[in-house]
Amino acid sequence: MKYSVFSVIQQALRGQKDWKPVWRTPDPQPEYDIIIIGGGGHGLSTAYYLAKNHGLKNIAVLEKNYIGLGNVGRNTTIVRSNYLEPGNLPFYEHSLKLWEGLEQDLNYNVMMSQRGVLNLYHSDSQRDDYARRGNAMMMHGVKADLLNREQVREVVPFLDFDNGRFPIHGGLMQWRGGTARHDAVAWGYARGADSRGVDLLQNTEAKQIRVENGKVIGVETSRGFIRAKKVGIVAAGNTTRVAETAGLRLPIESYILQAFVSEGLKPLIPCVVTFGAGHFYISQSDKGGLVFGASLDFYTSYAARGNLPNVEETIEEAMAIMPSISRVKLLRHWGGIMDMSMDGSPIIDKTSIDGLYINCGWCYGGFKATPASGYCFAHLIATDQSHPVAERLKLNRFETGHVIDEVGTGAQPNLH
Amino acid sequence: MRIPCPFCGVRDSQEFSFLGAAGLQRPDPNAPDAAKLFHDYVHIRDNKAGVTRELWLHSHGCRSWIVVERNTLTHEITGSDYASDVMKEAAQ
Numbered sequence: 001m002k003y004s005v006f007s008v009i010q011q012a013l014r015g016q017k018d019w020k021p022v023w024r025t026p027d028p029q030p031e032y033d034i035i036i037i038g039g040g041g042h043g044l045s046t047a048y049y050l051a052k053n054h055g056l057k058n059i060a061v062l063e064k065n066y067i068g069l070g071n072v073g074r075n076t077t078i079v080r081s082n083y084l085e086p087g088n089l090p091f092y093e094h095s096l097k098l099w100e101g102l103e104q105d106l107n108y109n110v111m112m113s114q115r116g117v118l119n120l121y122h123s124d125s126q127r128d129d130y131a132r133r134g135n136a137m138m139m140h141g142v143k144a145d146l147l148n149r150e151q152v153r154e155v156v157p158f159l160d161f162d163n164g165r166f167p168i169h170g171g172l173m174q175w176r177g178g179t180a181r182h183d184a185v186a187w188g189y190a191r192g193a194d195s196r197g198v199d200l201l202q203n204t205e206a207k208q209i210r211v212e213n214g215k216v217i218g219v220e221t222s223r224g225f226i227r228a229k230k231v232g233i234v235a236a237g238n239t240t241r242v243a244e245t246a247g248l249r250l251p252i253e254s255y256i257l258q259a260f261v262s263e264g265l266k267p268l269i270p271c272v273v274t275f276g277a278g279h280f281y282i283s284q285s286d287k288g289g290l291v292f293g294a295s296l297d298f299y300t301s302y303a304a305r306g307n308l309p310n311v312e313e314t315i316e317e318a319m320a321i322m323p324s325i326s327r328v329k330l331l332r333h334w335g336g337i338m339d340m341s342m343d344g345s346p347i348i349d350k351t352s353i354d355g356l357y358i359n360c361g362w363c364y365g366g367f368k369a370t371p372a373s374g375y376c377f378a379h380l381i382a383t384d385q386s387h388p389v390a391e392r393l394k395l396n397r398f399e400t401g402h403v404i405d406e407v408g409t410g411a412q413p414n415l416h
Numbered sequence: 417m418r419i420p421c422p423f424c425g426v427r428d429s430q431e432f433s434f435l436g437a438a439g440l441q442r443p444d445p446n447a448p449d450a451a452k453l454f455h456d457y458v459h460i461r462d463n464k465a466g467v468t469r470e471l472w473l474h475s476h477g478c479r480s481w482i483v484v485e486r487n488t489l490t491h492e493i494t495g496s497d498y499a500s501d502v503m504k505e506a507a508q
Binding site: 238240241249250251252253254298299300301302303307309342398399411412414 | 417428429430433434436451452455456458459460461462463464465468470486488489490491
């Protein structure tokens with residue numbers, strides 16, 4: 001059923017009786033042309049664009065739990081393209097442009113809200129650094145505004161501008177950035193893929209990628225063996241565990257990132273605000289909860305829960321810019337497993353195995369990339385060529401030295 | 417998470433900083449395939465789900481480098497030793 005104002009009114013008059021489940025629950029076929037391992041945001045968008053842009057039909061998405069349980073439902077929902085490096089910026093800008101038309105494209109309300117992303121700076125040298133980033137963005141045709149202290153005050157007057165240790169001198173604003181409803185993004189892509197004939201196989205875990213003579217032949221799953229001509233791995237924090245079943249070793253380490261949401265408040269924070277002297281980002285959901293997060297827990301982990309020291313760190317950073325929320329109650333906090341690459345940038349590439357493709361290394365910036373990640377990965381799987389905006393996101397860049405080190409910390413994933 | 421330091425005893429993990437996998441061997445720069453070996457040494461990781469051995473620095477304590485045996489699925493820590501001792505044993 002196509003969603004529109006008419007269908008909403010019609011169903012209101014009929015007592016909401018005719019709404020159908022938005023995707024099927026099919027049984028696995030013995031063979032598919034393409035299997036995507038991982039039914040998160042990126043896996044679903046890959047399947048969607050394979051069907052939509054490339055007209056491919058015989059596709060399955062394997063998801064070991066249910067759709068929306070993984071990182072696509074665990075993030076802080078921020079969408080932006082304020083990157084610096086030439087390998088990243090065109091890719092994330094492509095993604096932001098897809099976000100801008102996503103609701104019409106999917107016929108699904110993902111609650112995309114371009115409310116602005118404001119990165120605060122706290123010193124003269126940091127202002128220079130942000131000016132450089134803004135200039136890099138503008139050279140790629142992406143608008144950026146360097147705001148001074150008074151201009152920031154107009155947008156977010158309640159910040160602690162005269163904090164003794166971290167006074168706020170101004171900020172870099174990307175007005176086109178903002179937030180989207182993360183669950184709706186997963187559901188919208190799932191519905192779009194399903195309606196184009198993609199089989200979404202929930203509760204179907206990929207156990208072993210089967211390879212014969214250097215070519216992929218299928219995937220052993222918890223519901224039996226499924227043959228496939230091409231297989232794409234989009235398994236986020238579990239990328240290493242899936243890839244090692246095909247004998248691949250990757251430049252990836254898995255870490256936990258925690259996220260937090262407070263009790264619902266009346267509208268307070270108009271845009272996304274990030275703290276420049278640490279690593280803290282906060283916005284307010286349409287429901288009123290403050291959604292925020294900070295750095296990784298700094299050690300490798302596959303446990304999707306964090307430790308308390310990072311909770312303390314996050315709250316301290318919140319207090320450094322926004323003491324007004326000190327009495328707000330925390331509703332819940334949770335963790336997700338991040339696929340941290342060695343240079344902090346993603347990988348969308350073929351592998352050394354014929355027919356096996358990989359999409360990983362999203363670190364903790366994967367949500368905003370959801371549309372372009374699927375768009376470019378679908379392009380790669382369908383045509384065997386990298387999409388122009390993703391051509392630097394190669395697996396072999398660590399061998400050739402063309403790493404994309406956005407933060408400049410070297411091969412230390414926990415520092416990106 | 418609390419980490420047993422062989423010198424200081426059991427201490428809060430906040431006193432430590434994490435480097436990564438222990439036991440990586442720096443390759444011979446004169447080897448014919450040195451470029452490949454160094455790529456693997458710097459960038460490729462096992463990233464195991466389960467018991468791992470990793471290097472931690474007791475930076476806010478005795479400043480010893482230690483090797484900690486830890487389960488990445490449960491955060492359970494089952495042992496630790498001075499990194500220098502581990503190196504000496506490996507050399508023998």
